[in-house]
Amino acid sequence: MTTIKDNFDGINKQIMDTAISCGRKPDTVQVIAVSKRKSVETVMKGIQAGAKHFGENYIQEAIEKINIIGKEGICWHFIGHLQSNKAKFAVKYFEYIHTVDTLKLAKEIDKQAKKIDKIQKILVQVNIGKEETKSGTGIEEAIELTKQINTFENLSLQGLMCMPPYFSDPEKARTYFKLLVLIKEKIIARKMDNASMEHLSMGMSNDFKVAIEEGSTMVRIGTSIFGKRD
Numbered sequence: 001m002t003t004i005k006d007n008f009d010g011i012n013k014q015i016m017d018t019a020i021s022c023g024r025k026p027d028t029v030q031v032i033a034v035s036k037r038k039s040v041e042t043v044m045k046g047i048q049a050g051a052k053h054f055g056e057n058y059i060q061e062a063i064e065k066i067n068i069i070g071k072e073g074i075c076w077h078f079i080g081h082l083q084s085n086k087a088k089f090a091v092k093y094f095e096y097i098h099t100v101d102t103l104k105l106a107k108e109i110d111k112q113a114k115k116i117d118k119i120q121k122i123l124v125q126v127n128i129g130k131e132e133t134k135s136g137t138g139i140e141e142a143i144e145l146t147k148q149i150n151t152f153e154n155l156s157l158q159g160l161m162c163m164p165p166y167f168s169d170p171e172k173a174r175t176y177f178k179l180l181v182l183i184k185e186k187i188i189a190r191k192m193d194n195a196s197m198e199h200l201s202m203g204m205s206n207d208f209k210v211a212i213e214e215g216s217t218m219v220r221i222g223t224s225i226f227g228k229r230d
């Protein structure tokens, strides 16, 4: 049996090799260890293995873990579907929120961030495969949403996030990653002042190499670090 440390080292090695082989600097790709449904003990093993970025999907579960583990030296990313009535907690606990997909949610995050005098880093999630079962703004709506987000003082738009349809052959995800890059370029062309747009949150255990080849800066890896979900 491999340990979390072995897995984490292995992933980092693969990220490095992939980045180098496509002419990118390895340190431009951040690995986010996705710890949803994993215990505090398991997250601690991830920390001991050297992970600094963690992704969580469920607010209540995340609050319980973060209250125990803390934020010192760790960057917490919210990557699950966020309801507006939970925005307050996401703002309080997370450095990044990857899943902003409606104006209503953006507005609420801005409002909650204002209350605690925080500039909240966000990404806009795009439903890149137009799947009914997935969250995310429509491809056509993404640019308009980022334009509106730019008017909110307490939001800092960091980039885009996507989750393509699942394929056992990761090569099939490539066109979706390319599409997200295209949308990002269209947004950058608009030169919005509070948008840095440096990040592309794309790539999971199955397809992160392809995502890195297409420009991902944040890969979200769960299964390949922590094993199958309980």
Ligand SMILES: *Cc1c(COP(=O)(O)O)cnc(C)c1O
Pocket (backbone or CB within 6 Å): 034, 036, 057, 079, 080, 163, 204, 205, 206, 220, 221, 222, 223, 224
């Ligand atoms: C669970 C999850 C991941 C990690 O998926 P793995 O296939 O286990 O690596 C990444 N992103 C999101 C949004 C997830 O919900």
